[in-house]
């Protein structure tokens with residue numbers, strides 16, 4: 001029998017950050033990850049995310065960011081502009097390579113004392129009263145381990161299946177799941193100014209989605225992001241190729257060598273921050289993926305940190321842990337509610353309607369109080 005203060009389920013961005021914070025604060029923490037090495041299920045890619053709400057966390061815990069930029073260039077068939085903003089874009093390398101955000105953060109959590117159990121999945125849980133008291137873990141070699149955690153953080157990503165163990169389903173409170181599909185490549189650097197994000201919209205070629213590329217001193221990353229159920233009968237790679245063929249600025253990436261292509265999808269679920277009185281959901285598992293851009297790493301870092309901090313600050317009082325966590329996540333829930341609204345308008349939009357005022361609304365979501373300047377490119 002193993003006892004611990006916190007069991008974290010899932011070693012992606014949210015679980016790694018939660019484990020790092022808890023272990024640094026001296027709480028006995030076990031992280032279970034179902035893959036056989038850290039972040040093996042996460043493709044090697046560069047996630048772009050705004051620094052908004054996470055810059056202190058990134059600084060205080062020295063989270064590994066591979067680049068940052070205050071400059072982004074936005075293009076649509078109707079308007080183009082350059083955005084200079086107090087909110088930076090962070091570039092975050094994901095996946096199983098040793099220099100990824102996930103690998104480094106997990107390693108730092110282990111150095112702080114967190115036990116990492118790989119090849120491990122939940123087999124069963126025992127609920128007494130409103131608490132999950134016991135979690136039985138099945139290892140790949142069929143060995144079973146029983147853990148008695150005081151708190152559990154569910155960081156399993158958008159395919160979270162924890163609710164099936166407590167016989168609960170997320171009720172759909174007016175939030176049908178939105179599946180976002182992405183396809184792009186990672187490669188050596190592009191011959192463009194470094195540390196700038198270029199974002200393109202064109203609803204003829206990219207229905208309900210967009211195309212972007214970033215370039216850091218060592219790496220470039222380019223991707224399209226589309227809403228899955230808006231796709232016609234062509235593959236996502238064909239959407240990618242059609243767009244770059246028909247966009248003079250974007251087609252420069254056709255010449256990039258050593259491309260490693262990556263595809264993947266994620267789903268903005270109904271929000272579910274807790275289930276039992278000692279269980280906190282974080283990241284994509286909590287339904288925090290932004291339903292407009294399909295961004296989720298900022299939300300994962302933010303919720304991973306605040307779940308851990310709520311536990312560490314109020315360890316002996318479950319009710320206060322849950323309420324302080326919920327309070328901290330409220331700004332993200334508001335953003336996502338607005339993002340859903342804008343997405344429903346955006347998918348219907350014709351190119352000629354993508355005016356500057358539309359982009360102003362789009363960009364005001366996480367940043368209403370920040371200084372932003374839009375200029376013609």
Ligand SMILES: Cc1cc2nc3c(=O)[nH]c(=O)nc-3n(C[C@H](O)[C@H](O)[C@H](O)COP(=O)(O)OP(=O)(O)OC[C@H]3O[C@@H](n4cnc5c(N)ncnc54)[C@H](O)[C@@H]3O)c2cc1C
Nearest residue numbers: 010012013014034047048156157264283284295296297300
């Ligand atoms: C192709 C693609 C491009 C993206 N681009 C961006 C981007 O540019 N910017 C951005 O902000 N976001 C982006 N996202 C979204 C972002 O990757 C996610 O929002 C983010 O990874 C969520 O982090 P997480 O920790 O919640 O889940 P994940 O990072 O998905 O981690 C979940 C982890 O839990 C493990 N796991 C699952 N079930 C179990 C279990 N039962 N037991 C143990 N372990 C388990 C998984 O193996 C995995 O390691 C993109 C997503 C995709 C697919």
